[in-house]
Structures are given as C-alpha cells and as structure tokens.
Amino acid sequence: MEQFDLKGRKALVTGGARGIGASIAETLARAGAQVMIGDVMADVGQETAARLSTSTGAKVGFVPLDVTQDDAWASATAATIKQLGGLDTLVNNAGIEITSLVVDVNGDDLRRMLDVNVVGTLLGMKHAFRAMRPGGPAGQGGAVVNIASVAATIAFPAIAGYSATKSAVDRAPCWRP
Numbered sequence: 001m002e003q004f005d006l007k008g009r010k011a012l013v014t015g016g017a018r019g020i021g022a023s024i025a026e027t028l029a030r031a032g033a034q035v036m037i038g039d040v041m042a043d044v045g046q047e048t049a050a051r052l053s054t055s056t057g058a059k060v061g062f063v064p065l066d067v068t069q070d071d072a073w074a075s076a077t078a079a080t081i082k083q084l085g086g087l088d089t090l091v092n093n094a095g096i097e098i099t100s101l102v103v104d105v106n107g108d109d110l111r112r113m114l115d116v117n118v119v120g121t122l123l124g125m126k127h128a129f130r131a132m133r134p135g136g137p138a139g140q141g142g143a144v145v146n147i148a149s150v151a152a153t154i155a156f157p158a159i160a161g162y163s164a165t166k167s168a169v170d171r172a173p174c175w176r177p
Helices: 019-030 042-056 070-084 107-132 160-170
Strands: 010-014 034-039 060-064 089-092 143-146
Touching: 010 019, 010 070, 010 107, 019 034, 019 042, 019 089, 034 042, 034 070, 042 060, 060 070, 070 107, 089 107, 107 143, 107 160
Parallel strands: 010 034, 010 089, 034 060, 089 143
Antiparallel strands: none
C-alpha cells in the first residue's frame, strides 16, 4: 500500500493515548506529520507520544485534553500551535461507549456520552476552525476529521445511546477553514 506524504502537516488527535486514536497518531506520524496527542489519560498519552516519536522519528507530543471543556480546548489548541509551529489537521477521535439496553438507560451515562461524543466534537471543530482560518493563530487552513461509527447507521442491541451520539457526529457540519 502506498503511503501518503504528510510532511509539513501538524495534527492534533483527540483520544490519541490508546486504541484507534493511537493508531491514527501513528499513521499520521509515519506519513511525515508532526502529531500532538490530546487525551485525559496523561500517563498513557505521554508514553504513547514517546513511543511513537522513537518508532517513527516524527515529532510527537502530548497535551492534556478533556474534550468536554471549552477552556481545555483553548489550551490544547494553543499548546499544539506553539509546540508544532501550527495546526492544520484535527482528528476528533475521542469518544466513549456506555452499554445499556434502552429500558435500563441511566440518564447520567447518556449525558456523559453526549458530552464527550457530541459536545466534544463540536468544541473541537470550533477551536480548530478559529485557529486555522485566515487571521487565526495557525491561519493556513486545514481539515477536520470527525470519527463516527458504523453504529451511527445500524442499530445494535444495548448501544442505542452511543448510536445516537455517533449519528450526531456523522451529521456534524463540515467546513474547511
């Protein structure tokens, strides 16, 4: 498989400490991008950044990021721009799934999924667009990739709440600053 050339790109990957996010961060780094991992799991995120930096030779850093908090996004975006020298790619990957049959749904669990999966995605878009638009601190344009799920379009037992949140992400407005 031919690899993409992303030399010169500067990316922030949310939920990048492990799992799909770590794989996305690694793929971007192997393609030549500089990568900032944003996650609530600081120890794991720092370990992943160090491992990827060593294994890929790319500049890979870590920034603490609770995607549900507007001020955390402002700090993470500013830190990414400062440490990488810009920001032109955001991968909104952070997400949580809390399994429950509809008849057993806990309102607090549903609100938590909405907060992380939907609000977190839209706050990320907000801060990335502000940074990437002309006159913004990164100001060179870029792209935002929102990670949804097949669960957004197919009903699975015990994840109706998760499916609803990923459907919202799947339908999020797209715009390239």
